[in-house]
Each structure stands twice: as structure tokens, then as C-alpha cells.
Amino acid sequence: MSLVTVGIADLKVSNNPEDTLVTYSLGSCIGLTIYDPMAKVGGMLHYMLPDSSINQEKAEKNPAMFANKGIPLLFKQCYKLGADKKRMIIKVAGGSQIMDAAGTFNIGKRNYAILRKIFWKNNVMVDGEDIGGNCNRTMYMQIGDGRTNLKISKRGMVEI
Amino acid sequence: MSLMEEVIAAVDEMPPFPQVVHKAMQVLSEPEYEVSSLVDILKVDQAVTANILKLCNSAYFGLPRKVSSLKEAVVYLGADQLRQLLLSGAASKIYEKPNEGYAVFADELWRHALATAVMAQVLRRHLRLKIDENMIFTAALLHDVGKVVLSAFVSDKYRAIEPLVESGERSFQEAEKEILGFDHAEIGAKIAEKWDFPPAIIAAIAFHHEPFRSPKEFRLLAELVALANNLAVMVGYGTGVDGLACRGHGLLLEKLKLGERDMEELLLLFQIEMEKTCDIAGVGNG
Numbered sequence: 001m002s003l004v005t006v007g008i009a010d011l012k013v014s015n016n017p018e019d020t021l022v023t024y025s026l027g028s029c030i031g032l033t034i035y036d037p038m039a040k041v042g043g044m045l046h047y048m049l050p051d052s053s054i055n056q057e058k059a060e061k062n063p064a065m066f067a068n069k070g071i072p073l074l075f076k077q078c079y080k081l082g083a084d085k086k087r088m089i090i091k092v093a094g095g096s097q098i099m100d101a102a103g104t105f106n107i108g109k110r111n112y113a114i115l116r117k118i119f120w121k122n123n124v125m126v127d128g129e130d131i132g133g134n135c136n137r138t139m140y141m142q143i144g145d146g147r148t149n150l151k152i153s154k155r156g157m158v159e160i
Numbered sequence: 161m162s163l164m165e166e167v168i169a170a171v172d173e174m175p176p177f178p179q180v181v182h183k184a185m186q187v188l189s190e191p192e193y194e195v196s197s198l199v200d201i202l203k204v205d206q207a208v209t210a211n212i213l214k215l216c217n218s219a220y221f222g223l224p225r226k227v228s229s230l231k232e233a234v235v236y237l238g239a240d241q242l243r244q245l246l247l248s249g250a251a252s253k254i255y256e257k258p259n260e261g262y263a264v265f266a267d268e269l270w271r272h273a274l275a276t277a278v279m280a281q282v283l284r285r286h287l288r289l290k291i292d293e294n295m296i297f298t299a300a301l302l303h304d305v306g307k308v309v310l311s312a313f314v315s316d317k318y319r320a321i322e323p324l325v326e327s328g329e330r331s332f333q334e335a336e337k338e339i340l341g342f343d344h345a346e347i348g349a350k351i352a353e354k355w356d357f358p359p360a361i362i363a364a365i366a367f368h369h370e371p372f373r374s375p376k377e378f379r380l381l382a383e384l385v386a387l388a389n390n391l392a393v394m395v396g397y398g399t400g401v402d403g404l405a406c407r408g409h410g411l412l413l414e415k416l417k418l419g420e421r422d423m424e425e426l427l428l429l430f431q432i433e434m435e436k437t438c439d440i441a442g443v444g445n446g
Binding site for chain 2: 051
């Protein structure tokens with residue numbers, strides 16, 4: 001088994017059954033995994049911001065930083081390896097908040113809201129998720145069988 | 161021995177902050193410093209000299225020929241790069257001790273410290289704050305130094321701290337203070353005091369979870385470090401067992417009338433800068 005790290009504002013896809021994709025310390029960011037069990041192709045995205053319109057030029061260079069650029073790119077890269085949209089299993093984690101009654105730091109909430117919006121528009125269903133709260137999550141996905149596990153501060157390992 | 165006495169004894173055992181870095185920072189804080197006086201300070205320390213030359217000759221800068229004189233390297237790198245190199249070098253050694261009380265993964269405290277320092281620099285530039293760059297980088301880099309000493313104590317009392325945080329009413333730092341009688345910010349300030357840092361840096365470390373309690377003359381720096389800490393935690397850089405259980409201090413954002421989009425842009429600039437810094441420092445991003 002080899003661990004393939006997905007950094008912050010990064011995405012990776014794979015069709016090697018030996019690979020496990022991992023992204024560490026999701027705070028307000030969102031970790032998204034998609035997996036086609038027939039083709040045994042999967043991918044993971046770790047985005048930090050909802051919308052690239054804040055800076056189009058930088059978004060061109062860093063598409064995985066944004067939900068609106070990174071999500072379509074993740075799907076496209078999996079299609080290239082033979083995945084099919086209809087078979088995709090979708091898991092989502094992250095979107096935490098720090099303790100802030102004023103809502104100044106609510107990027108986690110907005111990161112999740114835009115994902116739901118994009119999926120709703122494109123008829124994509126989420127099969128499992130663990131969202132919000134003030135914990136941090138590390139996300140793993142095994143390419144061999146698509147299992148997605150989270151290591152959560154205070155809660156240990158859980159499968160979604 | 162009381163718990164506080166035990167902690168103070170542990171603070172006393174901390175190794176000193178490298179004098180070479182202290183002295184170099186004094187020179188670098190002058191607007192027009194003498195390169196030769198900086199070289200005189202740095203050349204005493206062989207490891208520091210070697211690191212400066214190594215950075216200067218690294219693929220990152222892609223110089224057409226090899227630089228072998230310290231003076232040339234100091235001129236080429238300039239104040240910002242030197243400051244970052246010297247302070248990061250010193251801080252990474254301090255934070256590299258095992259941190260069973262706070263960390264989930266190794267080197268987490270260090271990554272968080274570096275991210276907070278980069279974030280503070282981005283905030284200073286973007287918001288055009290008039291605070292000395294040395295002060296900001298040092299205070300942000302060392303804000304959690306108390307955790308290095310408190311780690312073992314927090315680990316012992318974790319079972320008592322955890323349910324308080326789990327209830328959702330207290331931040332990790334508040335729970336720590338309630339159970340231990342003091343927190344890592346207070347202990348960090350004691351370490352900075354022992355290391356002879358100026359009062360502004362000591363105050364920023366002491367009040368990075370409660371910037372409103374900082375003496376007025378140092379409050380801007382404390383607010384800046386508090387905000388940089390919040391944002392670094394939020395993005396997920398080096399959050400340990402405390403997760404995101406810290407209180408948000410958005411006063412600075414409110415004062416400067418910055419909204420959601422401004423904050424998103426700050427985070428974007430931060431991430432690009434952080435990737436660059438991780439490249440140079442050889443730290444993994446993610």
C-alpha cells in the first residue's frame with residue numbers, strides 16, 4: 001500500500017488499487033472523494049475557498065483551491081481514467097468552524113453550501129458525509145475498494 | 161512542588177534562544193543596516209552560515225553561479241529572507257520536541273507556528289499595518305511556545321480537559337486554564353521573558369487568545385497574532401487535539417471593515433505564500 005498525500009488546495013486521482021489517498025487536517029476546508037467501483041477509479045480534492053471570482057488570475061493557476069473550479073476538475077480527471085458519473089460514490093468531510101458567535105469566520109459553512117449547490121445543479125447525490133463542528137479531520141480513501149475513513153480529533157477513526 | 165512550580169522549573173530548563181539570531185534581528189530591524197555588521201554577527205555561527213549559503217544556492221533561487229561568500233549571500237537574500245531563515249531555523253528546533261499533549265501528527269506545532277507567521281505577514285502587508293516586520297514574525301512564530309513546556313502536563317490532565325471542550329462551552333485554552341490553573345499563552349510569555357524578548361512580543365504571546373486583555377500600547381500586535389492564529393487554525397494548519405476549539409477574534413477585521421470576500425482573498429494570498437515558504441523550508445504542505 002502506498003499513501004498518496006493530497007495537500008491543501010490540491011487534488012489527486014488514481015486507478016492503482018494499492019494506493020490510499022490521504023489529506024491531513026481538514027478544518028474549514030472540504031475534503032471530497034469520488035469513486036467508481038466498476039472502474040476502480042477514485043479521486044480526492046481538498047479545497048479551501050468557495051468561489052474563484054475573488055481572483056480569476058490566481059484561480060487559473062490554483063483551480064483545486066476553489067470549490068467551483070476544483071469539483072468539476074476532479075470529476076473530469078476521473079473520467080479520463082475511465083470513471084462514469086452514474087456510478088460515482090461521493091463522500092464529503094470537513095467544513096468545521098472555530099468558536100465564533102459573530103459568524104465572521106464562517107468559511108466552513110460557505111464551503112459546504114456551494115458544494116451542495118453545485119451537486120444539486122448537476123444531479124449528484126452525496127453518499128456519506130461528516131461535516132461541521134469544531135473538530136479537525138484527516139480523510140483516507142482506498143482505491144482498491146473505495147472505502148473512505150476519517151480520523152477525527154476526539155472521535156478516533158470512523159468510516160463514512 | 162505545586163503544579164505551577166513544576167512548570168516554572170520546566171521553563172527554566174528550556175535552552176536559551178540563540179544569541180546570534182537575537183543580535184541579527186536587532187541589526188535587521190534598522191531601516192538601513194550595515195551589511196558588514198550583520199556578517200560579523202552571523203559568521204560566528206557555522207551552522208547559520210552554512211544554512212544561509214545553502215538557501216542562497218538552492219534551486220528555488222536558481223542563481224547562474226554558486227555564491228560562496230557569506231557577505232554576497234546576505235546582500236542577495238535581503239532582510240525578509242534572512243529574517244525568515246534565521247527565526248524559522250531557531251523556532252523549528254524549539255518546536256521539534258515531542259508534543260504528546262497537543263499534537264495528533266508529528267511536527268504539527270511547528271507547521272502551525274510557521275503558518276501563523278506567514279499569515280501575520282500577509283495580513284500586515286495587505287492591511288498596511290504599521291508594525292515592525294521583525295516583531296510580527298517573531299511573535300507569530302513563537303506564540304505557542306508555551307505548548308512545548310505544557311505538553312506533558314496537558315497530556316496528564318487530558319481526561320479532565322476534554323469533557324469541558326466537548327460540552328461546546330469552552331475553548332481548549334479556557335479548559336486548560338480551568339483544569340491546570342494557567343494556560344500555554346501565560347507560560348509562553350514566561351519563556352519569552354526568560355529569552356529577553358521585548359515587552360510587545362511578550363504581550364502578543366501572553367494574549368494571543370485574549371487580545372482585548374493586552375496593554376493598550378501592544379494591542380495591535382496581539383490582535384494581529386490572535387487573528388493570524390485563528391485563520392491558520394481555521395485552514396487546518398497544524399491543528400492538534402484541540403481541533404478548531406478556539407475562540408474567533410475578528411475585531412481587527414471589523415475595525416478595518418473587511419468582509420467575507422476580503423477574508424477569502426487574504427486566505428488565497430496566504431496559501432500561495434505558504435506553499436512558497438514550505439518549499440524553501442522543506443516542510444510538507446498538507
